[in-house]
Amino acid sequence: MTPDPGTPTDRTVPMLEMRGITKRFPGVVANDAVDLSVLPGQVHTLLGENGAGKSTLMKILYGLYQPDEGTISMNGEEIRISSPTDAIDRGIGMIHQHFMLVPTLTVAENVALGLGGRRGLADMRPVKAKLADVSERYGLHVDPDAYIWQLAVGERQRAEILKALYRDAQVLVLDEPTAVLTPPEVDDLFATLRQLTDDGRGLVFISHKLHEVMALSDEITVLRNGKVSGHTRPSDATRESLAEMMVGRPVELTRTVSSQERGQAKLVVEHLDVMGDRGQLAVEDLSIEVHEGEVVGVAGVSGNGQRELAEAIFGLRPIASGSVEIAGTRTIAPDPRRVREMGLAYVPEERMVHGAIGDFTVAENLMLCDYHRPPYTRRGMLDRTKISERCRELIRNYRVKTPGQHTPTRNLSGGNIQKVVIAREFGSGADAFVIAQPTRGVDIGAAEYIHERLLEQRSNGAAILLISEDLDEVMQLSDRIIVLLEGKIMGEVARADFDINTLGLMMSGVTAAS
Structure with a gap:
């Protein structure tokens, strides 16, 4: 596995740019002139409340929606993404919060789904061989012959990431990836994500857990009511300032629960x-x-x-x-x-x-x-x-x-x-x-x-x-x-x-x- 030759070696040149993205639905502007830029080797977090426009923006990137206005560029070339298949072919992978895996198929069979070819799922040997290489490279160890229903939650997530890396995704979108993980599993996931960025891949990280955003991000873009309400870096922000950008007012993030006598x-x-x-x-x-x-x-x-x-x-x-x-x-x-x-x-x-x-x-x-x-x-x-x-x-x-x-x-x-x-x-x-x-x-x-x-x-x-x-x-x-x-x-x-x-x-x- 080698990076796409079109990927810029200069890590100051964006590998993904979304400029002026606007998407309207009846009675609402879901995205209003939104800009998002991801550099090679960078974790760019997209933060916002429910309804702020994060999902709409990512659905546009993944080809599920078409923007009314704005452009998308990969490695300096303006492109049009018409479907998820088109997004995958262009090196964009999506790790969904609710895993998009077939429980009754093995890990290898899930990875092979949609790859095409005359033999379909009949011959898994080349798939398993490449899967073993990707697994070893990124420390994502999952039994390729295990059925998805047999796997723990953390293992299922590793299978989702392997599926994207197998297709050589250069830009990975991770939607609330820690929602179902224990703290040790979160630590393991973050180590893997850092390994991916060290390899020159760009990550778009979506999370509502502000301490994770502060720990993992290189850049942070905050959306509110469909517009960009702020852009910052962890070194220039606090959890409180991020919450205020999201909501538009100060938010009490920590609570002091007073002790009291319990009754019967x-x-x-x-x-x-x-x-x-x-x-x-x-x-x-x-x-x-x-x-x-x-x-x-x-x-x-x-x-x-x-x-x-x-x-x-x-x-x-x-x-x-x-x-x-x-x-x-x-x-x-x-x-x-x-x-x-x-x-x-x-x-x-x-x-x-x-x-x-x-x-x-x-x-x-x-x-x-x-x-x-x-x-x-x-x-x-x-x-x-x-x-x-x-x-x-x-x-x-x-x-x-x-x-x-x-x-x-x-x-x-x-x-x-x-x-x-x-x-x-x-x-x-x-x-x-x-x-x-x-x-x-x-x-x-x-x-x-x-x-x-x-x-x-x-x-x-x-x-x-x-x-x-x-x-x-x-x-x-x-x-x-x-x-x-x-x-x-x-x-x-x-x-x-x-x-x-x-x-x-x-x-x-x-x-x-x-």
């Missing part, structure tokens, strides 16, 4: 076994207590039983054995309505699957759980005046940006849909909560506000089980953290002993004792 246990899970969708135990012999006035964080890489745990507690998934106790009432077969009546509210990880109904209005989603109770129902009839008053109050108190309470929920941004779910659950009067991935896919401003309201519930004496794959979020908000691995508790850490490296190792299966 409000949520008790004892010896819980829960089956997963594949017929195997997803949660095994798990016991947790959450007390009044505390946040217990659950950390772990995605797919280690977090979703099954939350669904079992709330009655959305059967319990194989064990029990759940809410406010002193024990049950071995919870169902959602009964759980709510016992005083537990639930913010699910998939807001548009279990949290909200897109075709319902904002008001209907806000009242989904309380419409049948007084004062919203009288003698079997809905009191629309009371419902409207309550919805106006929730929309105001939780700063939901919506044209009105009768707007279809699907028309709102992801952050505002999450605020609707949070408003309904936090406004329910519950004194115990299971909150899963509260800020997944929301922008930094909405995340700041959601954190405020969560800690407000804690101050009011609520017992909160917080499940998040964002280790920074768990560490910032929790009084203590338990780490899940393959459905079992690897260990528990108190706030005074929080350490990202220790927690990361536990997430990987290394305990403090070992």
